[in-house]
Amino acid sequence: MISWIENIARAPYRLWGLILAAVIMTLLLGQIVMERVTLLSSGTEVRLATAPVDPRDIFRGDYVILTYDISRLPVDRLAEDPDQFSGGDTVYVTLSEATTGLWQATAMHHRQPEADAGTVSIKGRIDWMDTAPLPPTAVAGEAPVEERCVGCRNARISYGIESYFVPEGTGRELEDMRDEGSVTVIAAVSENGTAAIKGLILDGGDPVYLEPLL
Amino acid sequence: MILRRQYIKRLKTDLDRWSQRGLVDPAKIPAIVKDAEGTGGGTALTTVLAVLGVVLLGFAAMSFVAANWTEMSKLTKLLVLAFGMWGSVGIAAWRIRTEDEEPGLYTEAAILLAVILFGVSIMLIGQMYHIGGEYSDGLMLWMAGALVTAWLVPSRAALVLAIILTPMWSIAVMMENPALLHWQFVIPISVAGLLAAAMGWRPAAHIIINAWGVRFGTTALWLMEHLDWSTDSVFALAAMVALIVFAKGHIAMRLIAPFEDAMIHWGLLAAMGTAFWLPLASDGVLPDETYYIWVALIVGAMVLATVGMAFLQSRVSMPDAAMLAAATVVLVVYPYAQFVYGDIAGWLFVIAYFGASVWCVSYGTRTHDRFGINLGFAAFGLMALYVYFETVGTLLDTAAFFAVGGLLLIGLSVGLGRIRHRLLARQTKADKEA
Numbered sequence: 001m002i003s004w005i006e007n008i009a010r011a012p013y014r015l016w017g018l019i020l021a022a023v024i025m026t027l028l029l030g031q032i033v034m035e036r037v038t039l040l041s042s043g044t045e046v047r048l049a050t051a052p053v054d055p056r057d058i059f060r061g062d063y064v065i066l067t068y069d070i071s072r073l074p075v076d077r078l079a080e081d082p083d084q085f086s087g088g089d090t091v092y093v094t095l096s097e098a099t100t101g102l103w104q105a106t107a108m109h110h111r112q113p114e115a116d117a118g119t120v121s122i123k124g125r126i127d128w129m130d131t132a133p134l135p136p137t138a139v140a141g142e143a144p145v146e147e148r149c150v151g152c153r154n155a156r157i158s159y160g161i162e163s164y165f166v167p168e169g170t171g172r173e174l175e176d177m178r179d180e181g182s183v184t185v186i187a188a189v190s191e192n193g194t195a196a197i198k199g200l201i202l203d204g205g206d207p208v209y210l211e212p213l214l
Numbered sequence: 215m216i217l218r219r220q221y222i223k224r225l226k227t228d229l230d231r232w233s234q235r236g237l238v239d240p241a242k243i244p245a246i247v248k249d250a251e252g253t254g255g256g257t258a259l260t261t262v263l264a265v266l267g268v269v270l271l272g273f274a275a276m277s278f279v280a281a282n283w284t285e286m287s288k289l290t291k292l293l294v295l296a297f298g299m300w301g302s303v304g305i306a307a308w309r310i311r312t313e314d315e316e317p318g319l320y321t322e323a324a325i326l327l328a329v330i331l332f333g334v335s336i337m338l339i340g341q342m343y344h345i346g347g348e349y350s351d352g353l354m355l356w357m358a359g360a361l362v363t364a365w366l367v368p369s370r371a372a373l374v375l376a377i378i379l380t381p382m383w384s385i386a387v388m389m390e391n392p393a394l395l396h397w398q399f400v401i402p403i404s405v406a407g408l409l410a411a412a413m414g415w416r417p418a419a420h421i422i423i424n425a426w427g428v429r430f431g432t433t434a435l436w437l438m439e440h441l442d443w444s445t446d447s448v449f450a451l452a453a454m455v456a457l458i459v460f461a462k463g464h465i466a467m468r469l470i471a472p473f474e475d476a477m478i479h480w481g482l483l484a485a486m487g488t489a490f491w492l493p494l495a496s497d498g499v500l501p502d503e504t505y506y507i508w509v510a511l512i513v514g515a516m517v518l519a520t521v522g523m524a525f526l527q528s529r530v531s532m533p534d535a536a537m538l539a540a541a542t543v544v545l546v547v548y549p550y551a552q553f554v555y556g557d558i559a560g561w562l563f564v565i566a567y568f569g570a571s572v573w574c575v576s577y578g579t580r581t582h583d584r585f586g587i588n589l590g591f592a593a594f595g596l597m598a599l600y601v602y603f604e605t606v607g608t609l610l611d612t613a614a615f616f617a618v619g620g621l622l623l624i625g626l627s628v629g630l631g632r633i634r635h636r637l638l639a640r641q642t643k644a645d646k647e648a
Contacts, residue, residue: 013310013321017366022303025332025359026296029339033292036343088391163346197344 039196043188044120046095046103047201050183064164064174066185066197070095070105070122071159075129076152078108085110085155089126092193093157094119102184108155112193123193124157161187161195177202220312225250288342295335302328325363326371332359333379350386357383361402361409370415377406377421381428388432395436399429411469419476423459427484430455445495446549447506449488454513454545456484457538461517464524479585486574486593489545489567493560494600496552510546517542531580537573541566567597579637582644591634595626 049069070093075082078093085091085108094107096119103120107113112121131153164185166174177183184201199207226247232238238246279294286294306324333356339345340352357379364373384399403425410418434452437443460481463474470477521538524530530538544566551559571594578586602622 013367015307015310017368018303018307018310018325018363021359021363021366022300022328024362025299025329028355028359029295029332029335032336032339032345033343036345040343088393158346160346161344164344165341 036196039190039194040188040198043190043194043196045198046097046120046122046187046189047101048185048187049102050185064166066162066164066183068159068161068185069102070157071162072154072156073105073108074152075108075155078105081110082153085126085129085153087126087128091124091126091155091157092121093124094121095189096120115191120189121193122159122187122189122195124159127156127158129153129155159195161185161197164197164200174200222247222251291338291342295331295338299328299331299335302331322369322371325367325369326375329356329360329363329372329375332356350383350390353379353383353386357402361405364406365409368409368413370413370418373406373409373413373415373418374421376402377410377418377425380406381425381432384429385432388436393440395433395440403429407473408469411472414472416472416476419473420480422473423476423480427480441505443506444549446492446552447510449492449495450545450548451506451510451513453485453488453492454510454517454542456481456488457517457542457545458513458520460485461520461524461530461538464527464529465520466527466529478583482574482586482589485541486570486589489541489570490593490596490600492548493563493567496560506549514542514546534573534577537570541570564597564601568594571597575637579641582641584638584641587634587637587641591630595630598626599623 051067051069051071073093075085079085089110092109092112093105094109094113094116095103096106097103106119109121112123115121164174174183182203184204186198186201186207187195188198189195201207229238229243229246233240233243283291302324306321306328309318309321309324333352336352336355357376360372360376360379363369364376380399380403383402384396387396387398388394403422406418407422410422430452434448437448438445458481459477462470463477463481518539521530521535525532525535544563548559548563551562571590574590574593575587576590578584578588578590599619599622602619
């Protein structure tokens with residue numbers, strides 16, 4: 001076996017090997033692109049409200065950090081087995097559309113649930129757990145302030161749609177609008193829960209930054 | 215230069231044909247070729263200008279793309295990336311077809327550029343489609359592409375890139391999932407190591423060993439942070455792992471023969487380096503007995519087994535084997551001794567370290583290895599300085615401290631320097647006679 005490995009490694013250049021390696025790399029890149037294009041073209045469209053970001057976060061060049069109302073969710077209220085959730089877990093958050101047109105969280109699971117009509121399941125990962133108070137709009141049918149659970153565990157969740165690249169010079173303005181809560185994100189969610197950003201809506205107007213597929 | 219090489223190649227073919235027809239004396243062919251290769255100094259300037267011109271064109275192309283990137287459609291961007299990568303592949307293919315059978319500088323450069331552009335494409339496609347999530351996935355893909363290219367072509371440049379990307383990928387995964395010890399690192403780095411050994415390419419050994427070193431470093435930090443291991447435990451284990459590498463370098467195995475020197479030198483350096491820090495960084499905390507003792511015993515057994523194998527092959531002498539075995543026992547026991555006996559254990563370890571430094575010099579002398587000699591002297595001198603700082607230094611005021619320290623340093627450098635010089639001279643003489 002050692003001789004076989006040495007024969008491969010010490011051979012002179014193989015033109016077919018070079019071409020094959022280039023084809024493999026091209027196919028890998030193509031697979032990334034096709035996956036995104038398929039997701040954006042055939043995934044269920046949901047609209048998500050963005051939430052203000054900690055002002056200590058730094059705007060990195062032409063890169064905007066997005067967080068959502070569904071980025072921090074009360075595990076005790078949404079999950080049937082809240083004690084089983086911890087940092088690093090993969091979760092599936094069930095979303096349903098509110099009368100405002102925005103989608104909100106109704107349940108949280110470790111495994112992808114059966115799809116119900118009018119709901120979408122989005123896949124995420126728990127970054128950490130905390131007990132700090134939540135903003136009022138994260139959960140559908142949120143209880144009034146005086147009835148909300150004090151000291152309940154919340155999960156900080158990432159869905160893979162937290163970064164948005166914009167043309168140079170436009171990021172600061174977009175960040176300000178995001179912090180004012182006037183940015184809504186249009187996301188496409190596939191059947192397996194993977195999400196991708198399709199576009200942004202500013203101030204409740206028509207979609208801007210609507211992403212072409214190619 | 216390209217035209218010149220083509221001319222020389224054509225000339226050789228013509229000369230062979232002419233000699234077969236009896237038109238040229240075969241005995242004169244080497245002289246003719248040598249004469250043809252030696253001339254043409256005047257073309258160097260044109261070659262330089264041509265290369266500069268190509269470089270400027272390249273910068274022009276990159277500047278144009280960068281200036282118009284945001285205005286381009288996604289399809290155009292994808293085509294630009296594809297052309298860039300396949301253009302580099304095309305240059306490499308042309309070099310292979312017309313010039314190189316053995317690893318050539320320009321061919322390797324073109325292959326490396328293609329793999330780099332593959333990585334750049336991954337990042338830019340992620341940006342184009344706002345693919346969030348972890349950088350580690352992109353790094354993993356890039357590493358895989360580099361490794362596959364290194365294997366298929368085969369290419370040394372692609373292999374180096376794959377080796378560099380592997381610990382970067384592992385660190386990215388561990389930063390994104392801090393509670394996770396990323397064992398998957400072992401797979402690609404082992405494949406890269408196998409490929410490098412099979413290529414017989416010695417420089418790769420140094421890069422691979424350093425990649426492993428980075429990984430052991432991050433593992434040590436992880437043990438301290440997530441399993442609450444004490445500093446003593448982690449450093450002691452690190453020193454034992456380094457001893458395994460050192461001993462393994464002495465075992466004769468055909469596949470890792472190109473790696474032997476690198477393993478011996480890096481293993482010895484890492485062992486002496488981590489052991490040096492043991493008394494300095496000791497926190498006097500009892501090791502977690504559930505895990506540490508078992509891991510230490512297993513790793514210690516591995517050290518002894520490796521040393522034993524090297525001894526049976528007569529690659530390690532009895533005194534060296536005994537020294538390594540004793541060092542292993544000291545390292546296993548040290549964290550407990552430090553907890554129980556405190557400073558006394560620390561000072562006894564310092565004495566043992568001086569002994570190890572002397573052994574290092576002796577080992578280097580007997581095996582005609584200057585690295586061992588130099589390392590032994592350096593380790594001895596540094597530990598002497600540490601002892602001075604910890605003892606005499608605390609008893610003196612500042613001025614006296616620096617004065618005595620300076621005299622000690624000068625004395626050490628003169629004394630150790632003379633001994634070292636004598637040993638190296640004897641070494642050089644023995645090498646010449648051999």
